[in-house]
Amino acid sequence: DIQMTQSPSSLSASVGDxxxxxxxxxxxxxxxxxxxxxxxxxxxxxxxxAASSLQSGVPSRFSGSGSGTDFxxxxxxxxxxxxxxxxxxxxxxxxxxxxxTKVDIK
Amino acid sequence: xxxLVDSGGGLVQPGGSLRLSCSASGFTFSSYxxxxxxxxxxxxxxxxxxxxxxxxxxxxxxSVKGRFTISRDNAKNSLYLHMNSLRAEDTAVYxxxxxxEVAAAGTNFDSWGQGTLVTVSS
Numbered sequence: 001d002i003q004m005t006q007s008p009s010s011l012s013a014s015v016g017d018x019x020x021x022x023x024x025x026x027x028x029x030x031x032x033x034x035x036x037x038x039x040x041x042x043x044x045x046x047x048x049x050a051a052s053s054l055q056s057g058v059p060s061r062f063s064g065s066g067s068g069t070d071f072x073x074x075x076x077x078x079x080x081x082x083x084x085x086x087x088x089x090x091x092x093x094x095x096x097x098x099x100x101t102k103v104d105i106k
Numbered sequence: 107x108x109x110l111v112d113s114g115g116g117l118v119q120p121g122g123s124l125r126l127s128c129s130a131s132g133f134t135f136s137s138y139x140x141x142x143x144x145x146x147x148x149x150x151x152x153x154x155x156x157x158x159x160x161x162x163x164x165x166x167x168x169s170v171k172g173r174f175t176i177s178r179d180n181a182k183n184s185l186y187l188h189m190n191s192l193r194a195e196d197t198a199v200y201x202x203x204x205x206x207e208v209a210a211a212g213t214n215f216d217s218w219g220q221g222t223l224v225t226v227s228s
Binding site for chain 1: 141150151152153156165167201206208210211212213214215216218219220221
């Protein structure tokens with residue numbers, strides 16, 4: 001199976017900050033990479049699919065980039081409601097998720 | 107509006123069985139692959155199984171093969187997960203999710219149920 005890693009595992013940033021989360025695959029997955037946001041006690045929500053396509057209804061401050069093995073999720077201006085855990089997920093082979101990055105607001 | 111409602115979770119003893127259900131509405135259920143994804147307490151997400159639109163293809167994560175069976179009833183707009191020989195490590199919130207295939211970019215989960223908690227303990 002393809003292993004997914006994320007860094008950092010957690011971060012704390014201020015409202016308005018630019019935040020970047022990295023996801024790395026153990027082998028090339030082309031653009032078969034999605035990002036989800038999960039708030040405590042809630043189901044995950046799709047943010048970005050196909051590495052860089054914004055899901056309908058998701059604020060434009062979220063963006064994704066990358067291909068092959070290295071990917072990033074960027075929040076251009078962090079908002080209080082963005083406090084959550086973010087997961088990447090690959091669908092190149094047996095579906096697997098990254099371990100998550102917890103984002104807190106300072 | 108797409109809606110998925112998960113049910114059937116509960117407390118079960120090791121070695122026991124349970125059937126989870128997911129009721130779908132707001133979209134043409136028979137047109138989509140569907141999945142179950144689970145999340146152990148305080149842990150990350152793990153895809154468990156998925157099933158093709160007509161039920162003719164089913165896939166499972168290795169850890170549940172031979173113990174769990176995914177099925178669907180398109181007439182009832184419902185997805186199921188039959189879980190046998192349950193273990194403590196199967197304790198998790200189980201979510202049903204709609205699979206969306208994107209050309210040349212694989213599968214994402216664009217809609218999720220609210221989850222149902224399965225606790226395996228004596």
